[in-house]
Amino acid sequence: MSERIVKLIIDGKEIFAKPTDTILKAAIDNGIQIPTLCYLEGLTPHGGCRLCVVEVKGNPKLMTSCTTPVSNNMEIITNSPKLIKYRKQIIELLLAERIHTCSVCIANGSCELQELASKFGVDHTNVSRNWERFELDMSHERFVLDHNRCILCTRCIRVCDEIEGVHTLDIKRRGKDSMIIVDLDEPWSASYSCTSCGKCSAVCPVGAIYVKGKPLSETKRKELPKFITERRRR
Amino acid sequence: MTTSATSLDKRLILVDKTIAVHGNRRDALLEILHTAHNVYGFLDKKILLHISEKLRIPPSQVYGVATFYNYFKLKKPGSHSVTFCLGTACYVKGVEEILSALEKEFNVKRGETSSDGKLSLFVTRCVGACAMAPNVIVDDEMIGKATKEVVLERIRKILESERVEA
Ligand code: SF4
Ligand code: SF4
Ligand code: FES
Numbered sequence: 026m027s028e029r030i031v032k033l034i035i036d037g038k039e040i041f042a043k044p045t046d047t048i049l050k051a052a053i054d055n056g057i058q059i060p061t062l063c064y065l066e067g068l069t070p071h072g073g074c075r076l077c078v079v080e081v082k083g084n085p086k087l088m089t090s091c092t093t094p095v096s097n098n099m100e101i102i103t104n105s106p107k108l109i110k111y112r113k114q115i116i117e118l119l120l121a122e123r124i125h126t127c128s129v130c131i132a133n134g135s136c137e138l139q140e141l142a143s144k145f146g147v148d149h150t151n152v153s154r155n156w157e158r159f160e161l162d163m164s165h166e167r168f169v170l171d172h173n174r175c176i177l178c179t180r181c182i183r184v185c186d187e188i189e190g191v192h193t194l195d196i197k198r199r200g201k202d203s204m205i206i207v208d209l210d211e212p213w214s215a216s217y218s219c220t221s222c223g224k225c226s227a228v229c230p231v232g233a234i235y236v237k238g239k240p241l242s243e244t245k246r247k248e249l250p251k252f253i254t255e256r257r258r259r
Numbered sequence: 260m261t262t263s264a265t266s267l268d269k270r271l272i273l274v275d276k277t278i279a280v281h282g283n284r285r286d287a288l289l290e291i292l293h294t295a296h297n298v299y300g301f302l303d304k305k306i307l308l309h310i311s312e313k314l315r316i317p318p319s320q321v322y323g324v325a326t327f328y329n330y331f332k333l334k335k336p337g338s339h340s341v342t343f344c345l346g347t348a349c350y351v352k353g354v355e356e357i358l359s360a361l362e363k364e365f366n367v368k369r370g371e372t373s374s375d376g377k378l379s380l381f382v383t384r385c386v387g388a389c390a391m392a393p394n395v396i397v398d399d400e401m402i403g404k405a406t407k408e409v410v411l412e413r414i415r416k417i418l419e420s421e422r423v424e425a
Contacts, residue, residue: 186317195319197326209304209322218317 033099048090048101049077059103060112060141063178064091065228067250068187071179076115076141079103087111109145116142117150122201124156124173125231131171132232135241138176139231155201162207164214167237168226170205175233177203181225188250193219205233224249270298274306278313285314292325301332329383337372337379339417341410342396346385354393358382360407361414377418 031044035052042051047070052059063074072092079090082100090103102108119125119138127133142148159172177196182205186192193216197206207213226234227246236244277294281287291314295306302325311318325331343349343358358369361380367373369380388394391403395410397417402410 192317192319195317195323197323199327206319206322208318209307210326218319 031095031097031099033095033097033101035101036103042095044095046095048079048081048088048093048095048099051095052090052101052103057103059090060144061091062137062141062176062230063180065180065183065247065250067252067254068180068183068228071183074115074119074176074178076112078108078111080105080108113145113147116145116147117152119176120147121150121152121154121156123175124158130174130232131235132174132241135245136232137230159204162213163237164212165216165219165221166214167221168213168223169235169237170207170213171233171235172204173233174231175205176231177205178230180228180230181205181234184224184228184250188253189220189222189224191218191220194225271306271309273298274309275313278310283314285316288314288316288321288324292321292331296331301335303333303335329381332381334372335376336381337377338421339377339398339414340379340381340396341398341414342381342383343369344384344386344388344392344394344396345382346389346392348385348389348392349394352392354395354405357393357395357405357407357410360411364411365414377421378414 029044030041033040033042033051035048035055035057038055038057040051040055042054046054049059049061049064049070059077059079061074061077063071064077070089070091072089075087075089077090078087080102081088081093082102087108090101116138120142125138127136127139130136133139161173162170179196182192182194182196185194193207195206196203197210198204207216208218213219223236223244226236226244227249229235229245232241235241274291274295277291278287281290288310291310292302295310296302299306307321307325308318310316311321314321325333341361343354345354358380362368365373365378367378367380369382372379386394386396386401388401388403391401393405395402395405397410397413402413
């Protein structure tokens with residue numbers, strides 16, 4: 026039998042959590058903020074962006090708090106000069122990978138990447154920019170898919186699969202060639218599985234999937250997956 | 260036309276057999292993609308959709324897996340293929356120069372097939388022969404310490420001999 030409750034220490038604070046909780050959940054439940062990007066409450070954690078890394082005492086590796094379960098007597102640090110350095114580097118790399126010119130982006134002002142960059146004071150990148158230009162998919166009558174802004178967080182894929190239940194979206198190829206696809210890499214308008222529900226545009230943290238002709242501040246709904254899953258039969 | 264249609268069906272039967280052997284299990288996707296790739300020589304959208312339906316895996320996910328592996332070709336390859344190793348050693352030893360030279364001379368881009376269907380250019384990551392870098396594979400033959408001249412000459416010869424035979 027596993028214990029019903031575990032005791033751990035986060036940032037010097039004694040905390041109780043369920044053994045099935047992740048470090049991130051335990052932290053949030055106790056008012057401790059850890060920066061996240063690919064994580065979205067209500068969706069299966071992906072562990073891809075690495076922004077939520079924390080130090081676990083006795084473990085030389087940094088752990089992603091959104092995917093690592095708590096265990097008894099764990100001692101966790103969520104904020105340190107080392108962690109801040111890594112988080113800044115991650116943000117820089119994300120900004121350098123695709124074309125992130127905030128001033129002309131549809132998401133300017135309602136973008137989670139932009140918010141994080143300003144919070145961490147990342148106003149330039151020390152790595153050289155990749156910035157290959159990709160064609161936009163504007164074929165869908167309501168939505169636009171702009172690969173140039175995509176950070177491959179997979180939120181759209183997960184919401185489409187887990188909440189809407191159709192799994193229209195996925196990622197093709199790998200590494201730097203990874204890209205979001207619709208069905209068998211079709212133009213969005215040719216999709217046979219998409220129900221045009223718009224959930225993908227509601228959760229995209231940046232300006233990569235958006236509704237035509239509407240400001241992003243009106244169409245973004247980060248709480249949607251949480252709201253639905255909390256009221257769904259398990 | 261009828262013959263090609265029948266042989267196509269035969270190939271599909273082979274794919275379906277593999278699917279049945281694995282009891283339509285989703286986690287056998289890779290095995291099944293391998294079988295389909297072996298019998299067809301590449302994976303087109305029709306066969307990917309078929310596999311998607313049989314294994315009950317969404318099409319985009321099947322496509323994602325098929326494109327994750329460089330090994331799988333999604334387009335019909337040309338009658339001859341040249342594969343360039345873009346691993347670190349080969350890259351440093353100038354494989355890119357050979358690749359660009361071929362692209363230019365035969366008017367075909369990497370990952371694609373010439374309009375006459377004769378020649379395909381593929382790139383891959385590390386073939387595991389770094390000591391011989393740069394490595395280029397022409398059809399089934401590996402050319403180590405390759406140079407632009409040697410590779411160009413080899414392909415010109417292959418294409419030339421075919422023209423003579425025809
Ligand atoms: S609109 Fe809905 S169904 Fe279509 S891709 Fe987006 S989440 Fe999936
Ligand atoms: S389109 Fe948006 S939600 Fe989907 S992976 Fe890219 S950034 Fe994430
Ligand atoms: S939020 Fe944990 S890895 Fe992205």
